[in-house]
Amino acid sequence: MISTLVPRRHRLQLGFVAAMSLALAGTALAQQGGGMPASGPMPPASMSATPTAPIDxxxxxxxxxxxxxxxxxxxxxxxxxxxxxxxxxxxxxxxxxxxxxxxxxxxxxxxxxxxxxxxxxxxxxxxxxxxxxxxxxxxxxxxxxxxxxxxxxxxxxxTKALNYITKQKSETLNAGLFAASYSDPAPRYAIMIPVKKNAEWWNLTPEQRLKEIEVHTAPTLQYLVNVKRKLYHATGLSDTDFITYFETNDLGAFNNLLIALAQVPENKYHVRWGNPTVLGxxxxxxxxxxxxxxxxxxx
Amino acid sequence: MISTLVPRRHRLQLGFVAAMSLALAGTALAQQGGGMPASGPMPPASMSATPTAPIDxxxxxxxxxxxxxxxxxxxxxxxxxxxxxxxxxxxxxxxxxxxxxxxxxxxxxxxxxxxxxxxxxxxxxxxxxxxxxxxxxxxxxxxxxxxxxxxxxxxxxxTKALNYITKQKSETLNAGLFAASYSDPAPRYAIMIPVKKNAEWWNLTPEQRLKEIEVHTAPTLQYLVNVKRKLYHATGLSDTDFITYFETNDLGAFNNLLIALAQVPENKYHVRWGNPTVLGxxxxxxxxxxxxxxxxxxx
Amino acid sequence: MISTLVPRRHRLQLGFVAAMSLALAGTALAQQGGGMPASGPMPPASMSATPTAPIDxxxxxxxxxxxxxxxxxxxxxxxxxxxxxxxxxxxxxxxxxxxxxxxxxxxxxxxxxxxxxxxxxxxxxxxxxxxxxxxxxxxxxxxxxxxxxxxxxxxxxxTKALNYITKQKSETLNAGLFAASYSDPAPRYAIMIPVKKNAEWWNLTPEQRLKEIEVHTAPTLQYLVNVKRKLYHATGLSDTDFITYFETNDLGAFNNLLIALAQVPENKYHVRWGNPTVLGxxxxxxxxxxxxxxxxxxx
Amino acid sequence: MISTLVPRRHRLQLGFVAAMSLALAGTALAQQGGGMPASGPMPPASMSATPTAPIDxxxxxxxxxxxxxxxxxxxxxxxxxxxxxxxxxxxxxxxxxxxxxxxxxxxxxxxxxxxxxxxxxxxxxxxxxxxxxxxxxxxxxxxxxxxxxxxxxxxxxxTKALNYITKQKSETLNAGLFAASYSDPAPRYAIMIPVKKNAEWWNLTPEQRLKEIEVHTAPTLQYLVNVKRKLYHATGLSDTDFITYFETNDLGAFNNLLIALAQVPENKYHVRWGNPTVLGxxxxxxxxxxxxxxxxxxx
Amino acid sequence: MISTLVPRRHRLQLGFVAAMSLALAGTALAQQGGGMPASGPMPPASMSATPTAPIDxxxxxxxxxxxxxxxxxxxxxxxxxxxxxxxxxxxxxxxxxxxxxxxxxxxxxxxxxxxxxxxxxxxxxxxxxxxxxxxxxxxxxxxxxxxxxxxxxxxxxxTKALNYITKQKSETLNAGLFAASYSDPAPRYAIMIPVKKNAEWWNLTPEQRLKEIEVHTAPTLQYLVNVKRKLYHATGLSDTDFITYFETNDLGAFNNLLIALAQVPENKYHVRWGNPTVLGxxxxxxxxxxxxxxxxxxx
Missing domain, CATH: 3.30.70.1030 (Apc35880; domain 1)
Structure with a gap:
C-alpha cells in the first residue's frame, strides 16, 4: 500500500535517512502514508508477510x-x-x-x-x-x-505511520522534511536514546501536541543533511514510549541537534530521555x- | 455465590478474556458479583475450599x-x-x-x-x-x-470484585464490557505491568474515582476483541497497588491500547506503571x- | 512503671495484638503509659534491666x-x-x-x-x-x-510510648483501640513495611498531626480483630522513620486495611511506604x- | 590562632563534644574562631603543619x-x-x-x-x-x-569554622552551645549521616539561613549532655554537602534529637539526609x- | 582558525587554566574565538587534522x-x-x-x-x-x-567555543576571566563532575541564560588563581549535558568555589550535579x- 503512494526514492529516504527530531514526539518516518489514520487500527504484526527468502x-x-x-x-x-x-x-x-x-x-x-x-x-x-x-x-x-x-x-x-507532521496536518514542515537528505560521508556512529513522556503530555489534545511537535520540528530541519534517524513506538512493550535511533558521521552536529531538541517546550514533558544514552x-x-x-x- | 448470579459463559469471559483497561484503576474482572460491596469484608483466603483434586x-x-x-x-x-x-x-x-x-x-x-x-x-x-x-x-x-x-x-x-464499572454504578459501560469478547487468534504474547497510584488518587472520593475510571474505560472497549486481561490487587502485599496482566496476539493493538490508557487523566495519578514492564x-x-x-x- | 498503670490484660494486647493503623503516624502500642510525655527524655536503653535469665x-x-x-x-x-x-x-x-x-x-x-x-x-x-x-x-x-x-x-x-491517640488527647479513639482484640485463627503471615514522612509532616503542629492521626485511625478499628501490629521508631537509626510490623491470617483483610490507610490525607506525607514491603x-x-x-x- | 582566642577547655569541647544540631546547616564546631570570616579564604590544606611525630x-x-x-x-x-x-x-x-x-x-x-x-x-x-x-x-x-x-x-x-551561630551573629545561642557538655557514660555508638541541601537553600540570603539555623539550634541544646557531634563540609569533594557524625550512649535520646531536627523548617531544604544512615x-x-x-x- | 585570532599566551591559559565556574552553564574555555557563533555549525570532528606524529x-x-x-x-x-x-x-x-x-x-x-x-x-x-x-x-x-x-x-x-561570557556579550566579565591565572603550586587533585540542566533551563531565552551565567561567573573570578578547569559538552553523547573538570592544589578553596556555584539561581536548573563527583x-x-x-x- 505504502509503496503505491510514495516514490521509491522517498521511501528509502524515510526508512533511514532523515535527521528529524520530530520523531521524539511520537511521529514516524514514513509519513507519506498519510491516508492511514495514526490512531486507527493497524494490521496485526503476525499478518505481515512471512518471507521465506532472506529479509529484504x-x-x-x-x-x-x-x-x-x-x-x-x-x-x-x-x-x-x-x-x-x-x-x-x-x-x-x-x-x-x-x-x-x-x-x-x-x-x-x-x-x-x-x-x-x-x-x-x-x-x-x-x-x-x-x-x-x-x-x-x-x-x-x-x-x-x-x-x-x-x-x-x-x-x-x-514502527508506525507518522502522527503529526503529515501533509494534511502540517504541510510546510512536511515538505521541509523531504526537501533535504543525508549528504555527509557514511555514518560511523549510532546513538540509541529511549524517550518517555509524562501523563501531562499524553493528556494534551491532539491539536496541542501537533503544535508542540511543529515547534520541535522546525529547528531540526537543518540537520537532515548530517544526521539520520528512525523511530520505534514502545508504550506497553517496554518501560519507554519511544526508542529513537540516530546515525551520523558528525558528532558535533548531533550534539547541536540534541541541544536544539532540549530547547523546545516539548522537552518539559519528558520523564525519560536517555538512561541510557547508548553511543556506539x-x-x-x-x-x-x-x-x-x-x-x-x-x- | 458468584456462580449463582452470573451465567457460566460470562464467568469465563471475565476470568480471562476482556481487554478492559478499567482494571488499571482498581476494578476487577468479575464485576457481575455486584451484590458484594467492594470495600466490605472478604472471606479469608484460608477459608476458601481446599481442593484435594487437581485445581480446576x-x-x-x-x-x-x-x-x-x-x-x-x-x-x-x-x-x-x-x-x-x-x-x-x-x-x-x-x-x-x-x-x-x-x-x-x-x-x-x-x-x-x-x-x-x-x-x-x-x-x-x-x-x-x-x-x-x-x-x-x-x-x-x-x-x-x-x-x-x-x-x-x-x-x-x-483477585477481588469489580470496584467501579458495576451494573449498579455505571450501567452502560458495564454492558459494553460484556458486548464483545476476544476473537483474535490464540494469544502468543503476555505482558505483566505493575501499577501504583499516588496518595492524591486514593484520597479522591469514590465518586471522583468512579468518574475517572469511566473516562478510562470508554476508549478501551474497542480492544476487547484483541487483548485479554486480568487484574490482581496488591496494596500491602508487595510494593505495588495492582498487577495488570494482558494476553494478546496483536502487539500493535496492545501498544495502541496502552497509549489510550496514557491519554486519560487517571494516568496523572500513577507513580508506578511498569518498572518492570515484562513482555513474554x-x-x-x-x-x-x-x-x-x-x-x-x-x- | 507501665506495669503499675495498666492491667496486664491490656499490656499484652498492646504488645502484639492490635490492628491499629495509627502506628503509621508515629504512635506506639503502649499508649496506656500516658503519663510519660512522648517527646520527653527516655531512660537510655543501656539502663534497662540486663536480665541474666532468658528474656521474657x-x-x-x-x-x-x-x-x-x-x-x-x-x-x-x-x-x-x-x-x-x-x-x-x-x-x-x-x-x-x-x-x-x-x-x-x-x-x-x-x-x-x-x-x-x-x-x-x-x-x-x-x-x-x-x-x-x-x-x-x-x-x-x-x-x-x-x-x-x-x-x-x-x-x-x-519502641516508644504512644504519641497521639492517648486517653488524654483522643479519648474516644483510644477507647476504640481497646474495645476489640484479635480473634482470628493464629496468624500465618507477617509483613514488615518501613515508613518515612516528609519535612512537611514533621513541620505540622502537634495539633495538626493529632488530627491527621485521628482521621487515619478511625477506619482502621474494624481490623483490630484480624490484623495484629507493632511499631518501631527509627529516625536517625536507619533510613526510615518507622518500621511497621503486621501479623495476620487474612491477607484479604490486610489488603483492605492498607487501602484504607492509603485513603487518608496522612498518606500524602509519605516519602517511603514499603521499598521494601516484606511479606513472609x-x-x-x-x-x-x-x-x-x-x-x-x-x- | 584559635588556641589564643579560646580556653583549652572549650576547644576540646568543641572538637568532639557538643550535641549541636546546628552543624546540619553548615556550621562547624569550632565557632570560637569568630574572627575568621566563614566565607573567606582558608589556608590550603597542604600548607598545614606536616607533623613528623605521631598525629596529636x-x-x-x-x-x-x-x-x-x-x-x-x-x-x-x-x-x-x-x-x-x-x-x-x-x-x-x-x-x-x-x-x-x-x-x-x-x-x-x-x-x-x-x-x-x-x-x-x-x-x-x-x-x-x-x-x-x-x-x-x-x-x-x-x-x-x-x-x-x-x-x-x-x-x-x-572541617571549617562555624558559619552561623557565632558569638557575633547569634550571641545567646552561641552561649547555649557552651553552657553544657557531654556528661553521659562514654559513647558506645556512632552514627554517620550525609546531608545535602537543595538549590533553594543555597540561594537564601545569609540572613535567612542564619534565621533557619537559629530555629534549628534552639531545640537541640538539651541534647548537648548526651550526644556528641562533629561536622565536615563536603560540597564538591563528594556527592554531599555535609557529613554529620554523632557519638552517643543513648540511642533513644539520639532518636529524639533527630526527630527535633526533622521538625524545623530547615528540613524542607534537604535533598539527602542519610542514604546511607550508618550506625555502628x-x-x-x-x-x-x-x-x-x-x-x-x-x- | 582559532590560532590566528588569539595570541598563543591566551590559548594556553584558556586550555587549562581558568577556575571559571561559568563552564557549568554551557560556556567553554576558549571564548576568545568570539567570531565563531556558538550555535552555528562546527566542522565535523573527523575533518580535524589527523596527526601522524604524537599528539601535541x-x-x-x-x-x-x-x-x-x-x-x-x-x-x-x-x-x-x-x-x-x-x-x-x-x-x-x-x-x-x-x-x-x-x-x-x-x-x-x-x-x-x-x-x-x-x-x-x-x-x-x-x-x-x-x-x-x-x-x-x-x-x-x-x-x-x-x-x-x-x-x-x-x-x-x-570541546566547543564559549557560549555566553564572550567579549561581545559580556565584556567586563570576559576581561575578568583573563585578568588572573593560576598561581598556586602545581595541582595535586582533579575532580570530574557531570552537570545536567532541566528543560526549564534550556527553554530560557539566550538573554535569560546569559544573565544567569553572568551572575554565576562573578563570584568565581577570585578562584582563577587556585583552581583550573575545563568544560566538555555532552548532550546526546552521554546522559549528561556537561562534563566539568577541575584541577587544584587547594581543596578548601575548591570547596568554597563549589559552594559559591551552589548559591546562584542557575543552580535551581540542575537535575544532575555530580552523581558521581569523582575526586582523584x-x-x-x-x-x-x-x-x-x-x-x-x-x-
Whole structure:
C-alpha cells in the first residue's frame, strides 16, 4: 500500500535517512502514508508477510508494523580468560546463527566499549514477527560469545505511520522534511536514546501536541543533511514510549541537534530521555565480536 | 455465590478474556458479583475450599479471593556451562514438581529472553492459599533449573470484585464490557505491568474515582476483541497497588491500547506503571525450560 | 512503671495484638503509659534491666525502650551446592547460637522466598541493649547458614510510648483501640513495611498531626480483630522513620486495611511506604532454615 | 590562632563534644574562631603543619582545615572461607599499617554488622593532607582484610569554622552551645549521616539561613549532655554537602534529637539526609577486625 | 582558525587554566574565538587534522572540536590475587598500549581509591577522532590491568567555543576571566563532575541564560588563581549535558568555589550535579597502576 503512494526514492529516504527530531514526539518516518489514520487500527504484526527468502533489508527498514528489538550487552570479564581458540571461533559461530535466521530477522551491531559504562556492544534486530526476534536472540545467547554476554538493557518497539507532521496536518514542515537528505560521508556512529513522556503530555489534545511537535520540528530541519534517524513506538512493550535511533558521521552536529531538541517546550514533558544514552560505532557483527575478543593473551 | 448470579459463559469471559483497561484503576474482572460491596469484608483466603483434586483451571481463573504470585527470573550464566545431561533433565524435574503441587497451584510460564534485560522467563502461580504458592516456589527453586535462576521481581496479588464499572454504578459501560469478547487468534504474547497510584488518587472520593475510571474505560472497549486481561490487587502485599496482566496476539493493538490508557487523566495519578514492564511469549513450562537450556554445548 | 498503670490484660494486647493503623503516624502500642510525655527524655536503653535469665518474651514485646532489629536475607546460590550434610546441620547450628544469646535477645524468623525478589527470609531480633543484637547477629553470620546469607535490608528501631491517640488527647479513639482484640485463627503471615514522612509532616503542629492521626485511625478499628501490629521508631537509626510490623491470617483483610490507610490525607506525607514491603510466613527458625536448605540434591 | 582566642577547655569541647544540631546547616564546631570570616579564604590544606611525630589526636580533632575521610565497607563472603590462620593474622596486619601511617593519619573504626545492609564496618580517617589519607587507605586495601572488603560508600569532607551561630551573629545561642557538655557514660555508638541541601537553600540570603539555623539550634541544646557531634563540609569533594557524625550512649535520646531536627523548617531544604544512615558500635580497629574474622570454622 | 585570532599566551591559559565556574552553564574555555557563533555549525570532528606524529598535548588541550572521553574504573578484587609477577608487569603493558596510540590520543590518569566508593582510578582521553579513543580504550581493556578493571562510569564530551561570557556579550566579565591565572603550586587533585540542566533551563531565552551565567561567573573570578578547569559538552553523547573538570592544589578553596556555584539561581536548573563527583590525585599512568598493584602478597 505504502509503496503505491510514495516514490521509491522517498521511501528509502524515510526508512533511514532523515535527521528529524520530530520523531521524539511520537511521529514516524514514513509519513507519506498519510491516508492511514495514526490512531486507527493497524494490521496485526503476525499478518505481515512471512518471507521465506532472506529479509529484504531496504524494505523492512521502511515498512510499518515492523518490530525493532534493541538489546544492549556487557561482556563478562571471564570471556577474556577463555582460550584464544574459543575467542577466535566466536565470530564465526555468531555469524552462523545470523545466517540461520536470515529469512526472519536482520541484525545490526554496534561497538560501545569505551563510550558507555554499562555496555560493550548492542544489537538492533528487525523482524516482522517479534517471536522470531526472540528465537534469534535466544540462539545468539547460546553461542559462546552470547553466553558470556550480560544483557544490560533490552527495549522492544514497533514502527508506525507518522502522527503529526503529515501533509494534511502540517504541510510546510512536511515538505521541509523531504526537501533535504543525508549528504555527509557514511555514518560511523549510532546513538540509541529511549524517550518517555509524562501523563501531562499524553493528556494534551491532539491539536496541542501537533503544535508542540511543529515547534520541535522546525529547528531540526537543518540537520537532515548530517544526521539520520528512525523511530520505534514502545508504550506497553517496554518501560519507554519511544526508542529513537540516530546515525551520523558528525558528532558535533548531533550534539547541536540534541541541544536544539532540549530547547523546545516539548522537552518539559519528558520523564525519560536517555538512561541510557547508548553511543556506539557502526560495525559489522564480525568486527564487533573480534574487537571484543581481544588479543591472544592466554597462549 | 458468584456462580449463582452470573451465567457460566460470562464467568469465563471475565476470568480471562476482556481487554478492559478499567482494571488499571482498581476494578476487577468479575464485576457481575455486584451484590458484594467492594470495600466490605472478604472471606479469608484460608477459608476458601481446599481442593484435594487437581485445581480446576477455569474456576480458579474466575474465582475471587485467589492469589496470583508473579515471579520473574534470570538464569545465571553458569547454567549454560552445566553438563548437557543436566540441562536435558531440567524440564522433566520442573514438571515433576508442578505435578506434585497440582492440587494446590496452577502454574503458567512465559519466555522473556530477548525482550527484557532483567529476566529470561516468568511464572504466574495461582493458589487459593498463598502459603501453598510459597511451598511450590520453594520446591521449584530446589530443582536444578530453579537453583540456577535468580529472582529479579516477585509480586503477589489477590483477585477481588469489580470496584467501579458495576451494573449498579455505571450501567452502560458495564454492558459494553460484556458486548464483545476476544476473537483474535490464540494469544502468543503476555505482558505483566505493575501499577501504583499516588496518595492524591486514593484520597479522591469514590465518586471522583468512579468518574475517572469511566473516562478510562470508554476508549478501551474497542480492544476487547484483541487483548485479554486480568487484574490482581496488591496494596500491602508487595510494593505495588495492582498487577495488570494482558494476553494478546496483536502487539500493535496492545501498544495502541496502552497509549489510550496514557491519554486519560487517571494516568496523572500513577507513580508506578511498569518498572518492570515484562513482555513474554506464552509457552508451556516444558518449552520455556528447554528454550533456555540451549544446545548441547558442553559435549 | 507501665506495669503499675495498666492491667496486664491490656499490656499484652498492646504488645502484639492490635490492628491499629495509627502506628503509621508515629504512635506506639503502649499508649496506656500516658503519663510519660512522648517527646520527653527516655531512660537510655543501656539502663534497662540486663536480665541474666532468658528474656521474657511477653515482657520484651510490651516494654518500651526496646530495640527491634529487622534483618532481611537472601541466600547465595552456592548454599544449595553445599554437601547435604552441611545443609542438614545448618538448622542445629543456628539454634545453638540463638540458645547462646537467649538471655540477651529473642529471635523471630519468617520465610519470604516466593513472595519477594530481594529476600528468602528475615529475622526480627528484640533486645534491651542494641549492642547485644549486634553480637547475636554477628555470631549468626558466622554460622554456615549465615555465612551464605547476604543482608539485603537491615532496619533498627526502638519502641516508644504512644504519641497521639492517648486517653488524654483522643479519648474516644483510644477507647476504640481497646474495645476489640484479635480473634482470628493464629496468624500465618507477617509483613514488615518501613515508613518515612516528609519535612512537611514533621513541620505540622502537634495539633495538626493529632488530627491527621485521628482521621487515619478511625477506619482502621474494624481490623483490630484480624490484623495484629507493632511499631518501631527509627529516625536517625536507619533510613526510615518507622518500621511497621503486621501479623495476620487474612491477607484479604490486610489488603483492605492498607487501602484504607492509603485513603487518608496522612498518606500524602509519605516519602517511603514499603521499598521494601516484606511479606513472609511466620515460622520457627528451625523450619525456615530447613525450608531453604532444600532436598538432598548433592548425594 | 584559635588556641589564643579560646580556653583549652572549650576547644576540646568543641572538637568532639557538643550535641549541636546546628552543624546540619553548615556550621562547624569550632565557632570560637569568630574572627575568621566563614566565607573567606582558608589556608590550603597542604600548607598545614606536616607533623613528623605521631598525629596529636586531640589537636587534629579540633583543628580547622582537617580532612575527614569516611570509608564504609562490606566484607565479601569469601573472607569467611579463608583459613583460620589468615583470619587470625588479619588484625595484626591492619594494625601494622596504621602504625606505619601514624604520623600522617589517625584512624577510628566502627562495627556496623547487624545494623546496616550495605556495610559491616566503617573507618574514619583524619589527615591534614588528604593525599596521606589516600595512601593509608590504599595500603589498608592491600592487607588481607582490606583486600576482602568492598567499599560501599566513601565520603570526604573538611572541617571549617562555624558559619552561623557565632558569638557575633547569634550571641545567646552561641552561649547555649557552651553552657553544657557531654556528661553521659562514654559513647558506645556512632552514627554517620550525609546531608545535602537543595538549590533553594543555597540561594537564601545569609540572613535567612542564619534565621533557619537559629530555629534549628534552639531545640537541640538539651541534647548537648548526651550526644556528641562533629561536622565536615563536603560540597564538591563528594556527592554531599555535609557529613554529620554523632557519638552517643543513648540511642533513644539520639532518636529524639533527630526527630527535633526533622521538625524545623530547615528540613524542607534537604535533598539527602542519610542514604546511607550508618550506625555502628565504637570499637578499636583490632576489635572490629576480630569480630568480623569470626570463629575458627575452617579447621 | 582559532590560532590566528588569539595570541598563543591566551590559548594556553584558556586550555587549562581558568577556575571559571561559568563552564557549568554551557560556556567553554576558549571564548576568545568570539567570531565563531556558538550555535552555528562546527566542522565535523573527523575533518580535524589527523596527526601522524604524537599528539601535541598543549594544542589538543586548547583546540575546539576535541573529544574528551572520561572512563572511571574499579579493579576487581581478583586482581590482588594474581601472581606478583603479573601485577609487576602490568604498568609496562599499559604504557606500551599508550605508546602505541600516542599519535591518536593523549591519556591522563587519576587515582581515586580512598575517595570514592565506585572507583579506584579514572582515565581522561583526548582525541580529535572519537573512534580513536574507542580503539585505544579497547586495547587498554585487553591488557592484564584493564581486563581486571570494571567500568563504573563513562562519559563522552566535546570541546566547543564559549557560549555566553564572550567579549561581545559580556565584556567586563570576559576581561575578568583573563585578568588572573593560576598561581598556586602545581595541582595535586582533579575532580570530574557531570552537570545536567532541566528543560526549564534550556527553554530560557539566550538573554535569560546569559544573565544567569553572568551572575554565576562573578563570584568565581577570585578562584582563577587556585583552581583550573575545563568544560566538555555532552548532550546526546552521554546522559549528561556537561562534563566539568577541575584541577587544584587547594581543596578548601575548591570547596568554597563549589559552594559559591551552589548559591546562584542557575543552580535551581540542575537535575544532575555530580552523581558521581569523582575526586582523584593527579598521577602518571605508571604510578596509578603501581599504586593499585599493591605489595607482593602472593610470594
Amino acid at each position: 533489508r531496504a524494505k523492512i527498514l521502511t515498512d510499518l508494523g515492523v518490530f525493532g528489538d534493541f538489546s544492549v550487552y556487557k561482556l563478562r570479564p571471564e570471556y577474556a580468560m577463555l582460550p584464544a581458540a574459543d575467542r577466535k571461533a566466536a565470530a564465526a559461530e555468531v555469524l552462523a546463527v545470523i545466517e540461520k535466521h536470515k529469512d526472519k530477522v536482520i541484525v545490526d551491531a554496534y561497538l560501545t566499549r569505551g563510550f558507555d559504562a554499562k555496555s560493550d556492544y548492542f544489537l538492533r534486530v528487525h523482524a516482522y514477527d517479534l517471536a522470531a526476534a526472540q528465537t534469534f536472540l535466544t540462539d545468539f545467547r547460546a553461542t559462546k560469545f552470547g553466553s558470556y554476554s550480560d544483557v544490560t538493557e533490552n527495549l522492544v518497539g514497533i 560505532t557502526i560495525q559489522s557483527v564480525d568486527s564487533v565480536v573480534k574487537a571484543l575478543s581481544g588479543a591472544d593473551r592466554s597462549m | 483451571r477455569a474456576k480458579i481463573l474466575t474465582d475471587l479471593g485467589v492469589f496470583g504470585d508473579f515471579s520473574v527470573y534470570k538464569l545465571r550464566p553458569e547454567y549454560a556451562m552445566l553438563p548437557a545431561a543436566d540441562r536435558k533433565a531440567a524440564a522433566a524435574e520442573v514438571l515433576a514438581v508442578i505435578e506434585k503441587h497440582k492440587d494446590k497451584v496452577i502454574v503458567d510460564a512465559y519466555l522473556t529472553r530477548g525482550f527484557d534485560a532483567k529476566s529470561d522467563y516468568f511464572l504466574r502461580v495461582h493458589a487459593y492459599d498463598l502459603a501453598a504458592a510459597q511451598t511450590f516456589l520453594t520446591d521449584f527453586r530446589a530443582t536444578k533449573f530453579g537453583s540456577y535462576s535468580d529472582v529479579t521481581e516477585n509480586l503477589v496479588g489477590i 511469549t506464552i509457552q508451556s513450562v516444558d518449552s520455556v525450560v528447554k528454550a533456555l537450556s540451549g544446545a548441547d554445548r558442553s559435549m | 518474651r511477653a515482657k520484651i514485646l510490651t516494654d518500651l525502650g526496646v530495640f527491634g532489629d529487622f534483618s532481611v536475607y537472601k541466600l547465595r546460590p552456592e548454599y544449595a551446592m553445599l554437601p547435604a550434610a552441611d545443609r542438614k546441620a545448618a538448622a542445629a547450628e543456628v539454634l545453638a547460637v540463638i540458645e547462646k544469646h537467649k538471655d540477651k535477645v529473642i529471635v523471630d524468623a519468617y520465610l519470604t522466598r516466593g513472595f519477594d525478589a530481594k529476600s528468602d527470609y528475615f529475622l526480627r531480633v528484640h533486645a534491651y541493649d542494641l549492642a547485644a543484637a549486634q553480637t547475636f547477629l554477628t555470631d549468626f553470620r558466622a554460622t554456615k547458614f549465615g555465612s551464605y546469607s547476604d543482608v539485603t535490608e537491615n532496619l533498627v528501631g526502638i 510466613t511466620i515460622q520457627s527458625v528451625d523450619s525456615v532454615v530447613k525450608a531453604l536448605s532444600g532436598a538432598d540434591r548433592s548425594m | 589526636r586531640a589537636k587534629i580533632l579540633t583543628d580547622l582545615g582537617v580532612f575527614g575521610d569516611f570509608s564504609v565497607y562490606k566484607l565479601r563472603p569469601e573472607y569467611a572461607m579463608l583459613p583460620a590462620a589468615d583470619r587470625k593474622a588479619a588484625a595484626a596486619e591492619v594494625l601494622a599499617v596504621i602504625e606505619k601511617h601514624k604520623d600522617k593519619v589517625i584512624v577510628d573504626a566502627y562495627l556496623t554488622r547487624g545494623f546496616d545492609a550495605k556495610s559491616d564496618y566503617f573507618l574514619r580517617v583524619h589527615a591534614y593532607d588528604l593525599a596521606a589519607a589516600q595512601t593509608f587507605l590504599t595500603d589498608f586495601r592491600a592487607t588481607k582484610f582490606g583486600s576482602y572488603s568492598d567499599v560501599t560508600e566513601n565520603l570526604v569532607g573538611i 558500635t565504637i570499637q578499636s580497629v583490632d576489635s572490629v577486625v576480630k569480630a568480623l574474622s569470626g570463629a575458627d570454622r575452617s579447621m | 598535548r598543549a594544542k589538543i588541550l586548547t583546540d575546539l572540536g576535541v573529544f574528551g572521553d572520561f572512563s572511571v574504573y574499579k579493579l576487581r578484587p581478583e586482581y590482588a590475587m594474581l601472581p606478583a609477577a603479573d601485577r609487576k608487569a602490568a604498568a609496562a603493558e599499559v604504557l606500551a598500549v599508550i605508546e602505541k596510540h600516542k599519535d591518536k590520543v593523549i591519556v591522563d590518569a587519576y587515582l581515586t581509591r580512598g575517595f570514592d566508593a565506585k572507583s579506584d582510578y579514572f582515565l581522561r582521553v583526548h582525541a580529535y577522532d572519537l573512534a580513536a579513543a574507542q580503539t585505544f580504550l579497547t586495547d587498554f581493556r585487553a591488557t592484564k590491568f584493564g581486563s581486571y578493571s570494571d567500568v563504573t562510569e563513562n562519559l563522552v564530551g566535546i 590525585t593527579i598521577q602518571s599512568v605508571d604510578s596509578v597502576v603501581k599504586a593499585l598493584s599493591g605489595a607482593d602478597r602472593s610470594m
